[in-house]
Amino acid sequence: MDSRNGSVSETPLDAEIESFFDSAPPLKDSAGIIKKLKEFIEYNSTPPGKGSPRRVVCVTSGGTTVPLEQRCVRYIDNFSSGHRGATSIEYFIKAGYAVIFLYRRGTFQPYCQSLPEDPLLECFECSDDSTIQVRQPHTEAVKRAVSDHHAAIAGGHLLKLPFTTIFEYLQILQSIAMSMKDLGSLAVFYLAAAVSDFYVPWKSMAEHKIQSASGPLDMRLVQVPKMLSALKKEWAPMAFCISFKLETDSKILLEKAEMALKKYRMHMVVANELSTRKEVVTVVTGNEKILVCRDKTRADSDVEEPLIELIVGRHSAYIKDSDL
């Protein structure tokens, strides 16, 4: 970490974070990622033609893995389809935001949610003259996926950065945050990824595949340091921050969301329960609990539409306040 700049004396959290990054395997093409980020943010800060800089949101999506062996055969994974993040991006782009999409490889992509599981093999056919055609019921969905997705990238409003492990995720997130620091209150973090709570430190990890010959496997995993604190305190202190809390047990959900809001000084925590998360979420702020529901009068509606509308409104107010 080079973001410290002679800050105050080291707290135990700082030490934990430093040790996490020190022990992590080095990120591949770290310089390339930082270059892409720089260009993307510069382009959107001074968009050609019209004058005002775009707001930039970093959307994280999908689950991180925790390798159990250095030459990774086994790992612990966190379930997340990436549906929330991918859908939200469409509304952020519609609202004029530039989006940095930090996503788990293989999870949902924006504009692709209504496609079947294996789009290539399910949506296409080879005609008699051996040209590839879209199969009938999928025509519109495929057209939308391909054209809207390419338009967002070609327009310079969508930058996609994939990750797999917790090490990659946190290293890239740090680079993104530090690139976005100068955007001040125009920056948003929308942290929908399912991040591992526990990990095996790289250096204490088995190099080779763990052998199954003898009896049960006992594992000790340590807690991943809470990076949200570092994000808020050091990486991008002026950014508007939204994190997510997913639980399967509704009884503890709101309480845990409130704890996260205070502990990490988030602006909003979106509380969602595994079984109802596509219908309703509760947005917890410092003094409110706002129930956000999908518009049930429309079959194709989603909960992300009113959710992003709410967030954009609150972010506008936050920018205004910051300018005072």
Next chain:
Amino acid sequence: MDSRNGSVSETPLDAEIESFFDSAPPLKDSAGIIKKLKEFIEYNSTPPGKGSPRRVVCVTSGGTTVPLEQRCVRYIDNFSSGHRGATSIEYFIKAGYAVIFLYRRGTFQPYCQSLPEDPLLECFECSDDSTIQVRQPHTEAVKRAVSDHHAAIAGGHLLKLPFTTIFEYLQILQSIAMSMKDLGSLAVFYLAAAVSDFYVPWKSMAEHKIQSASGPLDMRLVQVPKMLSALKKEWAPMAFCISFKLETDSKILLEKAEMALKKYRMHMVVANELSTRKEVVTVVTGNEKILVCRDKTRADSDVEEPLIELIVGRHSAYIKDSDL
């Protein structure tokens, strides 16, 4: 398990297997899967027109997951792209086999290996008159993927059954094996899936998400019973069986492959090392160790081509021997 038919006294392994299946969450649409299997095997046993029944191979592919919570947020996963299984299928079909493909959702599919990671978004573009077209360098790869894949399914030679968890994998494998029992020596098992060695028994599993509040996470996982023994002894005793051994440490690889051959009475064990598995494998049989290499004089060759050629030859000899 209903395959016992008053067999000999229960060994500890039988008890372990029974307890695994008893405690597993019930398989969704189990009756539908069995019906599909029955129809597929009947169709290929009495192919229309020409008389002789097809050989049938069950190819398993990809890694199984082990849920750590019943309402699954976290799970242990086994790394496997599914490349070996998917590529091998093409050569089995070419050699006239019917293929039952038991694959992990989201892993490689036959005829699709030369496509980029996200084929829909990378291989297609929307033209000016808003029709969807294949982008230039991908034309042949997409055509091959779509037409060959559909031809195999439409021809009745490829049945695809997806799994995610170890519970689904072993339950479907048992159904497949018992459906293939009557094929006798015409049946082949090509077990390339990366199957979890350890699992958390469903009933001792946490119902809700494990909380990260307090300290490190200690986990105890128990061994998955070795189903290969049951497959060979009870489910489909006449089938020709090939299993795989993957290690990251070349020093123990062959020794472990030989152990597996003897212990589970496989006909062949394919030994492969993580870092060189696309170039070379060693096939271990009762009295040989056969090195199988990719043809390096051709850029587009793969190690599966000579591997399946070897297997088909040995399987032919096995059928002949069984008929004597």
